[in-house]
Every structure is written in C-alpha cells, then in structure tokens.
Amino acid sequence: MSSTSARSPSPLSALSPMAARLLSPLALLALWQAASATGLLSERLLAAPATVASTAYDLVKDGTLPQAIEVSLQRVAIGFAVGAAAGIGLALIAGLSRLGEHAVDPPMQMLRALPLFGLIPLFILWFGIGETPKIVLLALGVAFPLYLNTFAGIRGVDGRLGEVAEVLRLSRTELIRHIVLPGALPSLLVGLRQSLGIGWLALIVAEQVNADAGLGHMINDAREFLRTDVIVVGLLVYCALGLLTDSLVRLLERRALTWRRGLLN
C-alpha cells in the first residue's frame, strides 16, 4: 500500500491548482445537501442547495428576480452616481487649493466619524421611508472613501513632478490635467473599490429597513413565509453583484494604470 502511493503521485496533484481549490467548497456543498436530505438540517433554518437552485430558476422565470435586481441596481446606480460626484468633486476642491481644503476638509473629517448606519433613524425622520433615505445612505457611504482617497492621492502627487511642470511652463490647467489628476488616479481607484464595497452594504441595510421593491423586499417577504431558499438566492445575488462591480473596477485599474506594468513585471 505505502509502496504504491510512493510510486504513483497522489490523485490530488494530478488536478490543476484551480480544480484543487474547488474541491473543498464542493465537498461542503455536498455535505450541506446531504444534511438537508437526511432532515438533519431543517428547511426552516436553511434550504437545501438543490432547492435553492430550483427556486432561483423559478424566480428568474416568473420575472420576480430580474425585476428585483433592476430596482436594486437602479438604487445603487443613482446613489453611487450622486455619492461619487460629491466625493470626487469635494476632493478636487479640497485637493487643488488651500482655501478649498480649509473649507471642505474639516467638516468632511468630522462627518466621517459619524456611524453611517446610525444615521438611518434621522434619515427616516427627514426623508420618510421612500427612495430618498436609501439613496442618501448609499451616496454617503460611497462619497467618503472616494473623497478621502482622492484627496490623499492629489496631495500625495510627487512635488518634484510639480517642479517639472513649472520648468516646462505648464499652465495651471495643464498641471492639473497632466500631472495632478493622473497622479491621483491610483488612489482614486482604491477609493472606488472601497466605496463600492460600502455602497453594496448600504444598499442591503437600507433595503432591510424598509422597501416595497427590490432584492431587500424580496428577502423580507421571504422571511415572513419562512422561505429560506428565497433568502439564500437573494444573498447569492447580492454577492454576485458585488463581485461583478469589483471586477469591473479591477478591469478599469488594469486599463488606466498600464504605465505601472513596467514596475510589476
């Protein structure tokens, strides 16, 4: 027995590393399915993987899921657009002039200390329970990481390149366009990834609080009918959307920062 295993390589090493990494998740999935099938794991606590899969199929077919995704995506898009515009805009104001920094940075640093989700009760009082408080929560969650990173990025641009711009007699606009903004871009993209992470989280929290449509609504409804399968589908969709936007940013990074390639390889 030991002699054979010494001569032939272990079955694991025959697999590609990618496939090898898939093994344990698949085993867990099988274990989960088995626990559900034998009744060890009650459907009321967690639906079986197979049930989740067929429910997902049904939800797509009857249009519930696409519609919920559309509503949630729209919220994210609006909240993200507003938050990104505010965060980047304020960072430009604060980053490009001392006056702007004194005007913008202190309040931003103070507001940043506020717990985002602790503001929900106030938002409900101020904006009611419609779309507005959700969008505001999302926009705030998105704005701060973008602001902080972009501001730091602008201020972190190598001053020696600023001197180059000066001896090349670049105008202020040219300085900003050719040196400052591209120099701040790597930090901005870091901020973008952070803000998308917080943005999705803010969406989930906002939709839990109250929603009459969207993924959160679908999940809340399912809770009332003890449909753990629907809840799991909703979670998986959140997950997939988050991964999707993250990989979009990665793609953007690769395209926008090609000049760094020389450093990396």
Next chain:
Amino acid sequence: MATRLAQLVPAAQARGLTRAFAGRHVLDGLDLRIEPGEFVALLGRSGSGKSTLIRVLAGLDREAEGAVTTADTVAIAFQEPRLIPWKRVLDNVALGLRGPGARQRAEAALTEVGLAGHAGDWPLTLSGGEAQRASLARALVREPGLLLLDEPFSALDALTRISVHRLVLDLWERHGPGVLLVTHDVDEALLLADRVLVLDGGRVAYETPVGLDRPRHRDHPDLAPLRAGLLRRLGVVNPEETV
C-alpha cells in the same frame, strides 16, 4: 544660431545672489555670468549650494535675494530624470511644447538622443541611461538659451556616462545653449567645460578656464595642473588643509 544675435545678453547672470535656510546662508552674495553658448561646469562640496543655485536660475526658488537674469528659455535636467511615469516617452518630451509641429520636434529630439525606437514606451521600462537621455531630449527640444544640468550623469555607469558625455557635447555644439553643469567629478568638468567654477562659502571661490579643443582626453598633460588646482580648492589633496 539664434544666440549669435543675442550675443550681448548673457545666458545667465546673477549679482549678489543670497539664499539662506533658517538663517544659514547657503548662497552669500554670489556673482556669476554665463555667456551665450558658453559651457560652464560647477564643482563644490556636498551641501555647498550647487543645487540651490540651479533652482534659483531655473526660477524654482522665489525666496532668493539678489539680481538674476536668464535667457528667455531655461531648461533643466535634474539629477533623477523625473519623467512623468504615466506619459509615454514621446509625450514626456512634447509636454508643454507650443506651436505647430510640436510632436515632430519632440520626435526629432528623441532621434537625436538615440531613443526614436522608445517613443511609445512607458518611462518605467527605460534603463537609467535611456531615461536620462529622454530627460535631456525633453530639455533640449525647448531650444533653451540656458541649459541647467544638475548632476545628470551621476547615476550612470562609467560606460554609459562616456557616451552621454559625447551626446551632450554634440547637442551643445549643434544647439549652442549656455550650459551650467553641476558635477562632483573634476574630470568630467575638465573634459566638457569652457570654464570650471568652484562654489564655496556661498560664492564662486575659484574659477579656471579650460582652453583645450574638444574632444579632450583626460590624460592630456595640460589638464593635470588644472585638475590639481581644482582638487586643492575642493580640499581633497592638500595635506596642509586637512583637519
């Protein structure tokens, strides 16, 4: 060519130039004149204020006192090439160039320094010598009346340095800017310059013309006494002056 017209206007002139940091005078009533098309080398101990002087002449230091005039166009090559990493080599050279044909002029400048084949490269992929040559091209493409070189060769290996020396002389002869070259290397100064200055105590404490035709060889017998004089001024070889 254009410099011939402006023969009377020096490439750079400073009178009573003074610059202090925290009360300590780095430049202290310095006088300097560089004729149009003249190649001047500047030696001096570390910390003697060479870079400070270069920065004043480049207009990067507005807190210096004294009268400074320079040619209309001043270009500078820093000790590190300072290429903009997110601009391709050609765009670095063309940055800030105005007027028609800016791109073609930048391409021509790159060809002159032997980098035509690297026009589309990212600066971070260049070797040290290539980056330094790109930085020279970026300075020369502006057809400066005054070219400031702050130890641009010190990071290069000996072989690359020799070929860049040739290149600089070549470009200087062709374009005729007044040059102020800061260097630590006495031989480099003697091989390249019309006149060698030593900065000490915040002033030009010593200067010597080098009246030899180029290209020069470092073993030329006439250079030996000049070298000895400069080294003595720099406090390198005079046993009486050592503490």
